[in-house]
Amino acid sequence: MKNNNEDICRRSQCAINIALETVGDKWSLLILRDLMFTDKRSYGELQSSDEKIATNILASRLLSLEAKGLIRKTTDPENGRRSLYYLTEKGIDLLPVIIDLRQWAEKHDPHAEGCAQAIKITEKNRAEVLCGFMKKLKGVHGVKELSAKTK
Amino acid sequence: MKNNNEDICRRSQCAINIALETVGDKWSLLILRDLMFTDKRSYGELQSSDEKIATNILASRLLSLEAKGLIRKTTDPENGRRSLYYLTEKGIDLLPVIIDLRQWAEKHDPHAEGCAQAIKITEKNRAEVLCGFMKKLKGVHGVKELSAKTK
DNA sequence: ACCTTTACTTGCATTTTGCAAGTGCAAACA
């Protein structure tokens, strides 16, 4: 089992670099995408995505994302041999990044098919739509909102 | 010289996946960051960043970014042995992604140092600030704005 | 007790990245 030596051995302390060292590989954000926009929660379901991630890579990514606090692993209460993965708030907070990547690809690549059609964003409603969708995700993934008591 | 077989051989057509296959490695966005937030334009300057990119990787990334249309290579008119790299509109359009990554890291990693302090974004002024900064980048990098004639 | 489902692990080939040294070429210099 690896320890978290990435905390002290970084290429730089630049925020952008830190973000890229955390999720800047070719698979992590795709896993988060599935957790955000589909109801896939188990290992097998996550493996069934279009991109066909190799099983050992999926395993290592889930471990790494959990170690970094972006997802949380639980056992399915209805089926003990099933593991379920849920987003944490830290993971949910990457929604804006994913949405921006999608908008960029849709603008510049004619072949890009917009997954997550559910969430349509314009310049004006962006903050509102993102906030609403993140609130929904927090509900689905069981993230407690600190602001709940003030509302 | 590689041809653009990535156009037809993709893991999937999902917009998010396409974006990640384009800039989802550990270096491309850092190069774009430097072009956006510093006045580094030459090979040597780009190599001097904190993250210490290996020279062969820098060369291959510049080639790849140029092939994908995110940057443009020119010869320094004042120094013939110098190459200068500029962002294209496609590259500039990744600004929101980079800003979101930075905000995410600043929120979740106490060690993150905000590079690009110049651009401070709140929920309310986001569209305006991003738009203004992108306009500035277009000026600096010599990207023509189609809307110029209508203004 | 046996079989199935589910989540992985393992071993090995391939690709990507990293490091250090070397090459080539235009401009400045002698």
Add this chain to the structure above:
DNA sequence: TGTTTGCACTTGCAAAATGCAAGTAAAGGT
């Protein structure tokens, strides 16, 4: 006009990450 120097890369090889196919382990059902 030859030489040096700065700059942009190559090249060769080691190390790490990724990809593929097959195998293992443990819970649940029958």
